[in-house]
Amino acid sequence: MALTEAHEKYEKLVEEEDRAIQQLEVCELAKNAMLDTFYRSEREPDQTTVKEILKTIHAIDQRLQSELLDLRLEKNSLARKMKKCT
Numbered sequence: 001m002a003l004t005e006a007h008e009k010y011e012k013l014v015e016e017e018d019r020a021i022q023q024l025e026v027c028e029l030a031k032n033a034m035l036d037t038f039y040r041s042e043r044e045p046d047q048t049t050v051k052e053i054l055k056t057i058h059a060i061d062q063r064l065q066s067e068l069l070d071l072r073l074e075k076n077s078l079a080r081k082m083k084k085c086t
Contacts, residue, residue, distance in 0.1 A: 006082045013075040020068040027061040 031054060038050050 003082065003085050006078060006085070010075065010078050010082065013071055013078065017068065017071045017075065020064055020071060024061060024064050024068065027057055027064065030057050031061075 034050065034054055034057070038045055
């Protein structure tokens with residue numbers, strides 16, 4: 001892989017990493033909003049439904065965390081290869 005091509009690939013991975021981090025932040029906001037809504041509700045929401053929604057958000061969060069880890073590993077590996085070329 002040419003150094004220029006490696007740099008372009010690295011930049012693409014950085015952009016994907018940034019996007020994954022933003023998605024994780026959205027998951028955190030969604031969990032907090034759900035918990036806040038549950039707390040502020042005038043009447044008792046159905047806990048089974050609330051739990052199911054939170055678990056779904058949590059599953060998405062875990063998937064995104066795994067994707068972020070894969071991206072970071074790939075980015076690290078590419079950075080090591082580029083370092084050897086310089």
